Amino acid sequence: MTDTQAHTKEPPPMLVHLTCEDLAGLITTAVETAITRVLAPKAPQQYATSLKEFASIIDKSETTVWRMKNDGILDGALHQYGHSIIVDIEMAKQCMKQAKFKRKNKKPLKNESNNIVPRRDTELQGH
Numbered sequence: 256m257t258d259t260q261a262h263t264k265e266p267p268p269m270l271v272h273l274t275c276e277d278l279a280g281l282i283t284t285a286v287e288t289a290i291t292r293v294l295a296p297k298a299p300q301q302y303a304t305s306l307k308e309f310a311s312i313i314d315k316s317e318t319t320v321w322r323m324k325n326d327g328i329l330d331g332a333l334h335q336y337g338h339s340i341i342v343d344i345e346m347a348k349q350c351m352k353q354a355k356f357k358r359k360n361k362k363p364l365k366n367e368s369n370n371i372v373p374r375r376d377t378e379l380q381g382h
Contacts, residue, residue, distance in 0.1 A: 300312065301345070302343060303344055308342075312344060313347075323354075328351060331346055332347035
């Protein structure tokens with residue numbers, strides 16, 4: 256770098272030398288930049304670093320996610336290194352679609368003569 260290049264770059268002005276308009280302009284620019292960063296759409300998360308985090312992303316319980324893991328549904332999307340678990344979210348969603356993993360519907364109970372017996376929780380609601 257030559258001496259002329261070093262001197263062409265001016266240092267930023269000191270705060271005490273700014274006018275009110277310059278200070279207001281700097282503050283406005285900083286606030287607009289901060290608002291833009293906060294409101295900018297975030298890229299969808301690609302990986303979850305725990306089963307608890309993955310459960311919250313797909314809106315299932317942690318127990319359900321553990322069940323899917325133990326049943327082998329998440330085998331293609333789950334990478335475990337010792338105690339560390341990484342879940343590829345998109346791959347896991349595809350695995351779940353292929354396995355058609357859905358919660359079983361509650362069906363009414365039937366007695367021996369195939370008459371529908373009201374569930375205990377509905378009996379309690381009536382009283």
